[in-house]
Each structure stands twice: as structure tokens, then as C-alpha cells.
Amino acid sequence: MNLEAISSVRQVKQSHPQIQHANSILSSSAGYLSEYASDSSSTPSGNGYETPPSRLSTPVHRQMQMQESEMTLPARPQAAVPAPLTVGQGANGTVPPYDTLGHNRLSPPTPGVDDTPYIRFAIEQLTFDEELAGRGRHSSEVPDYSHSQQTISGQPVQTTPPQQQKQRQPPRRPLHFPRASSEQSRAKTGDIMLLPSDPPRDRHQLGFVPTPLRLISLGPLVLLCLLMMVGLIFSNIFALTNHGLYDYDGNFTPRYFVFEYLPPMLGFIIIFWLFVVQAAIYRTAPYFSMSKKTPTARRDRTLQTMPITPANFVLPDWRFFHLGEPMIGAVLTVFWLTNWTIPLLSCLYGTQWFTSVGTPRFRWTPVQGLAWFIVVQYLVLIAALIYCMIRFRRRNSALMWDPTCLADLIILFQRSNLLPDYFRSETKEDLPNDLPPRYCRLGYWTTNQSPDFFYAVGEANHPYLELSSSSDKYANEKMDSSRTSGESQEVLRNSQASSFARMLHSPWVRHRWxxxxxxxxxxxxxxxxxxxxxxxxxxxxxxxxxxxxxxxxxxxxxxxxxxxxxxxxxxxxxxxxxxxxxxxxxxxxxxxxxxxxxxxxxxxxxxxxxxxxxxxxxxxxxxxxxxxxxxxxxxxxxxxxxxxxxxxxxxxxxxxxxxxxxxxxxxxxxxxxxxxxxxxxxxxxxxxxxxxxxxxxxxxxxLPHSVDSVGGNLSFLYASRLLKDSSIRNIRTKADFIARLNGRVGTTLTGDGRRAGRRTEKHVDQETKYGFGIYTGVDGKEHLGIDRMQRPGSGEMLVLTSRQNS
Missing domain, CATH: 1.20.120 (Four Helix Bundle (Hemerythrin (Met), subunit A))
Known part of the structure; x- marks a missing residue:
């Protein structure tokens, strides 16, 4: 509706009201207004009219418009309700304002009633509807105006045909609106969204690398491998030019020890060193993977499937090839192959009968081919260690310290938006397949509603929901999406809750895995x-x-x-x-x-x-x-x-x-x-x-399920009040964190911020204690996991113990 039409409508209120109706170009909300204004009239005859929508509106938009129409429409007196209306069409397709007897088909306006609020309401609905849908005046979908005509106060107002409109307006590209995801839809309603952020200058700078993966540790290991290679090469060359190494003098002498026992012992020094490096790779690989700025394929199940406990012993561990870390999988394969250098080093030297050097006698000599094979194997190991130096360096890390224990998960997930995914996961046996895939990130975050910065593991542009307000929603997501009735949904929800409660208290579930x-x-x-x-x-x-x-x-x-x-x-x-x-x-x-x-x-x-x-x-x-x-x-x-x-x-x-x-x-x-x-x-x-x-x-x-992944351990902590304890917020160092957990500083994990005296040896029994059992979580429901044994207001934790458990 243009300004000329609006001004004509205002003239109708002041002059003789003569309105001729035709196919309208109003939106769906305006059509609804017509229905609202005539809901007290009689049912229209077959010659009635209807207002076609000027564009397609989604059900969500229409429902929102209907609700807002009922809320914002001004109250109209009962006397202002129009009389029953019957509208017919003339011979030329127009709607005459008078019948054949000259009577006005419309009921006369009620004196003293101002219709201006209704006109303004219709205009506001038009504007609001177009802005909400993002279409309207810039839409490429133009309705058919070939038979549309408005006559206001006897002055016809011709609408521009679509062909002329397309000629006058420059061509515009059609607008496409992809279906918004559930997270984006919630974001429109004001949910808190996690946004990635660089580390603030006043905060702890990230980039921690565990000591076994630093250059100060990997460098000497590479040097040791080089020394082993030099020793093997020297023994091969020296034996060829000097007819062996030393004379054989029995199997109880120091020479026997040097040639039979010492080589595998030196090889075991490298093996144990690799075990330490390997353990550091396992426990930090998930966090290094989450430190990458851009998520890649097969990294959406890092928390629940990437192992954190070493498992590269009898058989090689090839899981990293399927988890988006093929180079780490290759490094672990090289480490596994290095284990089998010990049997080769055990048979590296033997005795040989020499007759060309003085008196014929047995002499110690190396196996030439075997020695060169071990040299190549150590060379491949050095290449793998060099890759570890490049991969595990400060610029690729988002860690504050080495995540070696359960307590570190409290710092990493206390403000994470992934916790609702773990609702009721503590009793699930196949946890990796039950958790949804998430592209996780480790680092500093901020939100769209607060300028504060915090450190956590989370998913970017994903809602930050408290477990207390979202646990039921996540637990019954599939059930709510079905077409069951509200009563059956409530019955099923109660059935799930009771089943979960039985599993919590079941000794078989507690001691299952x-x-x-x-x-x-x-x-x-x-x-x-x-x-x-x-x-x-x-x-x-x-x-x-x-x-x-x-x-x-x-x-x-x-x-x-x-x-x-x-x-x-x-x-x-x-x-x-x-x-x-x-x-x-x-x-x-x-x-x-x-x-x-x-x-x-x-x-x-x-x-x-x-x-x-x-x-x-x-x-x-x-x-x-x-x-x-x-x-x-x-x-x-x-x-x-x-x-x-x-x-x-x-x-x-x-x-x-x-x-x-x-x-x-x-x-x-x-x-x-x-x-x-x-x-x-x-x-x-x-x-x-x-x-x-x-x-x-x-x-x-x-345990109820495996704990060889981050998600397996997090399932016993996601509802714990330890994650919400104010006394362990804004931790800067691991030493400070340990002191607070042990109660050695001014605050302890009481949940109410009370100050406690410095712990002494005389008060060891008063130190804060923790347990694994059934506790009341942050959502006010029972959970199986880790919490304080006693917490003000929530009673003691129920630990499932018996004589056969000891």
C-alpha cells in the first residue's frame, strides 16, 4: 500500500465512505485482520470475497502474527461491529458499492467511533510482516495484479501491472532462506551463545606442552638413538676390517655381558622413554586436536572416542587413523615397531671361528645385515620424534597445564556448553555411540551477552545451556519430536526417569564394565x-x-x-x-x-x-x-x-x-x-x-562403562556441583588449583564461598573428601558420579558399598 492509498483511506473517514473491494495485496496478517474484523458477521455467500496473501508466510511467522494481532489490536466497542455483509460483483468484474435499489451494502459507520487505530494497526502489520520475513518490497515474487483495482471515494487507483513493475525496477536476485538449525533458532530468542576468543592479555597465556613432548626431552632421546646408530655402524665396519671385535673368553665374563645383555638393555632405555612420550601423546592428543582453529573431518567425536590411556603394546593402536589424526597414528605405529628391536638386539652379536688371525679361535662379531636393519629402524624412529617436535609445540597447544588427572576436567569443562549432551550418560554402556557428534574447541571464549572471558572446552556458536534447565529437554529430544500426545509423552518421560533411577541404584550397572x-x-x-x-x-x-x-x-x-x-x-x-x-x-x-x-x-x-x-x-x-x-x-x-x-x-x-x-x-x-x-x-x-x-x-x-576417553570420565562429572563451585573459578596455575582442592588456602569447596583456615597436619581428617556414588546434581536430580561426600543443603553422598565390594 503506497502513501497515496493511505491518504485516500484517511479521506474516507472524513467524507462519504464508499469503498469498493477487490483482490487485495495485503499480507497474511492483513488477511487475518479481515477475518478478525468480520468474525461476528454472518457467513458470506457464494459471491463473497477473500484476500489472497501477497507472499507465502511460514507457519511460525503466521502464528507469531496471530498472537501479536490478538495482543496489540485495540479494543473496539460492541456498537462498532459491522452488520452482516453481502458483497457481489458487477458485470465488469468490479464490486459496486450500491445494490440495484441504491442501498449501501455496507452498514453505516457508527458515530463517534474512530477507525484510525485499525488502519494504523493494519499498516504496522504489513510493515512488521515484511521485515520479519525479510521479503516484501524487495521480493522477486510479485502477485498477479491484472484484475486488481481499488476505488476510494469514487477515484479509481490503478495498480501497476507486474510487467511494468519489472521494467521499472532493476532485476533482483531471488532471496533464499535456508532452514535455520535448532541452535540458530534458539539464538534468535536470546540464548547465550559461545563465541571463540583470543586469550586476553591479562589472562594466562596458553601454549603449555608436557615435558615429555618438549624439545628438552625429545632432543636427548633423538641423541640417544643417534648414538645407538653410530655404535652399530662402528661395530659393523670395525668387525669387517679387524676380523671380529674381541676374543670369546667364556659365558661368565664381562665380555659376555657386554655382547649379550648390554645391547637389549640399552634398547630398553629407549623403549621406556618412548612409553613416557607415548603416554603424554595419549593424554594430550584430544586437546591438541581441539586446539585447531578450523575443525576437519572425523574430528567430531574426539571427546568420546579418542583414547587418553596408552594402548599401543602387544598390538598396534590404529584408532587415530580413523579419528582425524593419521600422523599421530603413524607415529604410534613406529613406536610399536621399535618395541621389537629388543629381540633383534638380543641376537645381534655371536661367536665366529677365525683362522686367519694368529691362532684359530672364536671371536665376537656382529650380524651385518641385522645391524644395518636396526640402523634403518632407528632412523625411522628419529623421523617420528622430529614430527612430534613439530606437532606438539606451543603454537599448536591451547593447554594451561598438563591434563593428568580427573581434577583437570573440572577446569576444562566447568563452563562448557557440552554438558547437557551427557545427561544420564553415566549408566550407558556404549557411550561413544550414544553421545552426539560435536566439533569441540579448547581455548578462551566469550558470549553474545557478556564481555567476560573464560577458558573451557566447547562448541563454537552453540547455545550455552545450564543443565538444570535443559536436562529434560535433551533427554527427551527424540520423544518430543514424535507425534505422540502430550499425555503419552508425559507417561514416557516418567517411565524413562524411573528406569534411569533403577539403573542408578543397580549394583549390576555400577559394577558392569x-x-x-x-x-x-x-x-x-x-x-x-x-x-x-x-x-x-x-x-x-x-x-x-x-x-x-x-x-x-x-x-x-x-x-x-x-x-x-x-x-x-x-x-x-x-x-x-x-x-x-x-x-x-x-x-x-x-x-x-x-x-x-x-x-x-x-x-x-x-x-x-x-x-x-x-x-x-x-x-x-x-x-x-x-x-x-x-x-x-x-x-x-x-x-x-x-x-x-x-x-x-x-x-x-x-x-x-x-x-x-x-x-x-x-x-x-x-x-x-x-x-x-x-x-x-x-x-x-x-x-x-x-x-x-x-x-x-x-x-x-x-565401572558402568569405559574411562579410556575424556567423555568416559566426564560422564561422571557433568552434573557434579564441583563444576559450579565458585571457589575454583578463575584458576591461573595448577599449584593454586591443587591448593584449593586440598583446602590449603582461604577458600574450600564448600559451595558457599566460606573461608577456611590453613590446613595443618593436625587437621588432616578435616580435609575435604570426595566420593564416587549417587549424589544430587546441579539439576536437583540423582546422578552417579563424583562429588563431595558432604555438601551443605544436599546431604551425604550414597556410596554403593558392601562386603563383597571391598
Whole structure:
């Protein structure tokens, strides 16, 4: 409607009202206004009229317009309601204002009633509707005006035909409006949206890299690999020019130790160093992946599928190839291949009969081809370590400190917008498939409603919803999208809630999961196999002095010019390979007991302090240090199994160097053993085999689901009040965070900001304790997870304990 038409409408109010109706170009809201104005009139006849909409409006827009029309339409007196109206058409298609008798078909206006508010309301609805839809005057969809004509006060106002309008107006590109996502739709209603932000200058600058992944650690490791390569190359070249290295002087001398035991021992230094680097890669790889500014394919399930506990031992871990980190997968594959250099180093040197140098005698000499193969393998390892230097550097990190324990998740997720996704996830067994995919980011954030900056893991441009107001919505998202009635939805919602409550209190759900290799059947099989093999090994070794007297190799023992002897290679490589398998097979057991020890301590009936639960970081400790710290914390199984893990490294070293081929006085060549090394090997194998009898995990070490990912641990923290505690907000350093958890500063985790005195040794029993059990979450509902044992206003945590759980 243009200004000329509007002014004509105003003249109608002042002059004789004669209105001729035709096809209108009003919007759907104006059409609704016509219905509203005539809802008290009689039903129109077949010659009635209707107002076609000038454009298509979405149901959401129409519903909004209807609601606003009812709210903003001015109240009209009852006397102003028009009389029943019957409108017909003339011969020329127009609507005459008078019938054949000259009577006005419209009811006369009521004196004293001003229709100006209605006209203004219609104009406002037109303007509002066009602005809301983003179309209207700039729309490329033009209605048909070929039969439209308005006559106001006897003066016809011709509308411009569409063809002429298209000629007068420059051509415009049609506007397309994609369907808004649920997050964008909520954003229009004023939801808080997380927006990525650079670190403020007054905040802690990010870029922390764990010590094992820094240049100061990887550099010496690369140097050690280079020294091993230089030593191997030197021994090869020196042996070729000097007819071997040294004379053989028996199997009880220092030279025997140097050539048989020392090479694999040096190789194990690299292996244990790689274990430390590997553990650092596992626990930080998800956060380095989330530190990238632009999300890429296959990184939408980082939290729930990317592992954080080492698992690259007996079999290579190729999961990173499927998680958007193929180079990390390649690095871990190289690390896994390096494990098998130990059997090769065990059979690297042997004895050879030389007759060209003085008196014919046996001399130590390297296996030329094997040495060069190990050199190439270490060269590939150096390339992998150099990539780690490039990948894990400060510019690629968004970490504040090393995420080694459960407490670090509190800082990373206390203001995350991903927590509603984990609603009722603590009882789900297949957690990775139950959680929705999210392109997560780690760093500083701000919101569209506040200028404050905070540090967290979240999804960019995604609503920030509190769990207390959104948990039911997320839990019943699929149910609400169905076409069930409101009553059936309520019944189903109550059924889901009651089912979840039963699962929370079910001992079977609480103690449901542990790795397959630690289930009762698997442990029983390992124990029986280990004991039987140990008995067979001891019987074969000592009955009839089989080892002391020597035995025939059943293979040629003569050493070739390149240093290779089939008998020496087989009885050095094969025992060391079996010993390496035993060593690697124990590592997952050790890793599991380290990872779940925090939950074991939290599951005790009186809980545990932060130092013994939330701050435990056994998987991030150096080999040997774990046993010492576990003894201090009285975590006996962790201490013992960590010791066995370290002790098992001596099995492939001794097994690979204990046998050698010797020429006896009667001219026979037999395989003999170095008895001191062989006796030590038997003792170590006995300890290793009997250790399988005590690895049965107690029920405390059984959890509802796996905890080898960030999401698996977060499912036990998402509803905890620890994430909302004001005393641990704005943490700048790890030392400050640890002090607050332990109650050593002015504030403790009481939830009400009360100040507490400095902790002393006399008040250790008053230190804040935490537990793993059923607690009241931030949404006021019961959850299974980690929280303070006692919290003002919420009572004590219910820890599911019994005699069989201890």
C-alpha cells in the first residue's frame, strides 16, 4: 500500500465512505485482520470475497502474527461491529458499492467511533510482516495484479501491472532462506551463545606442552638413538676390517655381558622413554586436536572416542587413523615397531671361528645385515620424534597445564556448553555411540551477552545451556519430536526417569564394565596357562641337567662370514621375542590399574582426599616412580603391578642372551646356557606367572562403562556441583588449583564461598573428601558420579558399598 492509498483511506473517514473491494495485496496478517474484523458477521455467500496473501508466510511467522494481532489490536466497542455483509460483483468484474435499489451494502459507520487505530494497526502489520520475513518490497515474487483495482471515494487507483513493475525496477536476485538449525533458532530468542576468543592479555597465556613432548626431552632421546646408530655402524665396519671385535673368553665374563645383555638393555632405555612420550601423546592428543582453529573431518567425536590411556603394546593402536589424526597414528605405529628391536638386539652379536688371525679361535662379531636393519629402524624412529617436535609445540597447544588427572576436567569443562549432551550418560554402556557428534574447541571464549572471558572446552556458536534447565529437554529430544500426545509423552518421560533411577541404584550397572582381559574367565585362563607353562619350563630346564650339559640345536651352528648363525639366531631371537610378548602383555594390566585407582579410592565408604583421588596421575608418572608414590598412598596393587611391569623388562633381556653355541672337546656343537643368567630368568618368570593369580580386580574397579576417553570420565562429572563451585573459578596455575582442592588456602569447596583456615597436619581428617556414588546434581536430580561426600543443603553422598565390594 503506497502513501497515496493511505491518504485516500484517511479521506474516507472524513467524507462519504464508499469503498469498493477487490483482490487485495495485503499480507497474511492483513488477511487475518479481515477475518478478525468480520468474525461476528454472518457467513458470506457464494459471491463473497477473500484476500489472497501477497507472499507465502511460514507457519511460525503466521502464528507469531496471530498472537501479536490478538495482543496489540485495540479494543473496539460492541456498537462498532459491522452488520452482516453481502458483497457481489458487477458485470465488469468490479464490486459496486450500491445494490440495484441504491442501498449501501455496507452498514453505516457508527458515530463517534474512530477507525484510525485499525488502519494504523493494519499498516504496522504489513510493515512488521515484511521485515520479519525479510521479503516484501524487495521480493522477486510479485502477485498477479491484472484484475486488481481499488476505488476510494469514487477515484479509481490503478495498480501497476507486474510487467511494468519489472521494467521499472532493476532485476533482483531471488532471496533464499535456508532452514535455520535448532541452535540458530534458539539464538534468535536470546540464548547465550559461545563465541571463540583470543586469550586476553591479562589472562594466562596458553601454549603449555608436557615435558615429555618438549624439545628438552625429545632432543636427548633423538641423541640417544643417534648414538645407538653410530655404535652399530662402528661395530659393523670395525668387525669387517679387524676380523671380529674381541676374543670369546667364556659365558661368565664381562665380555659376555657386554655382547649379550648390554645391547637389549640399552634398547630398553629407549623403549621406556618412548612409553613416557607415548603416554603424554595419549593424554594430550584430544586437546591438541581441539586446539585447531578450523575443525576437519572425523574430528567430531574426539571427546568420546579418542583414547587418553596408552594402548599401543602387544598390538598396534590404529584408532587415530580413523579419528582425524593419521600422523599421530603413524607415529604410534613406529613406536610399536621399535618395541621389537629388543629381540633383534638380543641376537645381534655371536661367536665366529677365525683362522686367519694368529691362532684359530672364536671371536665376537656382529650380524651385518641385522645391524644395518636396526640402523634403518632407528632412523625411522628419529623421523617420528622430529614430527612430534613439530606437532606438539606451543603454537599448536591451547593447554594451561598438563591434563593428568580427573581434577583437570573440572577446569576444562566447568563452563562448557557440552554438558547437557551427557545427561544420564553415566549408566550407558556404549557411550561413544550414544553421545552426539560435536566439533569441540579448547581455548578462551566469550558470549553474545557478556564481555567476560573464560577458558573451557566447547562448541563454537552453540547455545550455552545450564543443565538444570535443559536436562529434560535433551533427554527427551527424540520423544518430543514424535507425534505422540502430550499425555503419552508425559507417561514416557516418567517411565524413562524411573528406569534411569533403577539403573542408578543397580549394583549390576555400577559394577558392569572392565576390560575383557581382566574378566573372570580371561584371568582364570591367563593364570592356568602361566602356571602350566612355568612348570613345564622348569621341568625341561632342570631334569637330567638338560640346560647345564647343553643340547643339540637341530640347526646349523656354523657362523657365516657375515656373522649369521642359524642356531645362535633362533635361540636368541625366539626366547627374547617370547619374553618381549610377556612384557608387553603386562602393560595394559598395569595401565588399567593405574587409571581406575582414583575411582577405587573414591568408592570407599568414607571417600578420599583430593590427593588420593582427583589428583592421582599414575599414568603420567615415570617408570619406577609409580611404585614409590603408590606405596606412599597405600595403593598396594598399583605399587606391585607397576613393579612387575618394570621387572618384566628383564625377561627378554635375559632370555635373549642366556643361550650360545659352543664347541665341546669331543667335537660336538651344543647350545649351552649361562647358568647365573638362567637361574635369574627362572626366578623372574616364576614371579611373573604367579602374579596372574592376584590380578583379579575388586568390584570397586568395575565401572558402568569405559574411562579410556575424556567423555568416559566426564560422564561422571557433568552434573557434579564441583563444576559450579565458585571457589575454583578463575584458576591461573595448577599449584593454586591443587591448593584449593586440598583446602590449603582461604577458600574450600564448600559451595558457599566460606573461608577456611590453613590446613595443618593436625587437621588432616578435616580435609575435604570426595566420593564416587549417587549424589544430587546441579539439576536437583540423582546422578552417579563424583562429588563431595558432604555438601551443605544436599546431604551425604550414597556410596554403593558392601562386603563383597571391598
Amino acid at each position: 572392565c576390560p575383557w582381559y581382566l574378566r573372570d574367565g580371561a584371568i582364570l585362563a591367563w593364570a592356568i596357562a602361566a602356571v602350566l607353562l612355568l612348570v613345564a619350563f622348569l621341568v625341561v630346564s632342570f631334569v637330567n641337567h638338560a640346560v647345564r650339559g647343553g643340547f643339540f640345536a637341530m640347526l646349523p651352528a656354523r657362523t657365516q662370514p657375515n656373522g649369521f648363525s642359524p642356531a645362535n639366531f633362533l635361540f636368541s631371537f625366539l626366547p627374547s621375542l617370547l619374553g618381549m610378548f610377556l612384557f608387553l602383555a603386562w602393560q595394559p594390566i598395569d595401565v588399567y590399574f593405574r587409571a581406575v585407582q582414583a575411582y577405587v579410592n573414591l568408592s570407599k565408604h568414607d571417600g578420599a582426599t583430593a590427593r588420593r583421588s582427583l589428583l592421582l596421575s599414575y599414568n603420567a608418572q615415570l617408570p619406577g616412580v609409580v611404585s614409590t608414590k603408590a606405596l606412599i598412598n597405600r595403593d598396594w596393587k598399583v605399587a606391585y603391578f607397576s613393579f612387575v611391569s618394570l621387572m618384566a623388562a628383564t625377561i627378554p633381556v635375559l632370555a635373549g642372551g642366556v643361550f650360545t653355541a659352543l664347541l665341546f672337546a669331543n667335537g660336538e656343537v651344543r647350545m649351552t646356557a649361562s647358568m647365573p643368567g638362567y637361574i635369574a630368568l627362572c626366578v623372574l618368570l616364576s614371579i611373573y606367572a604367579l602374579s596372574y593369580l592376584i590380578i583379579w580386580p575388586t568390584r570397586f574397579r568395575y
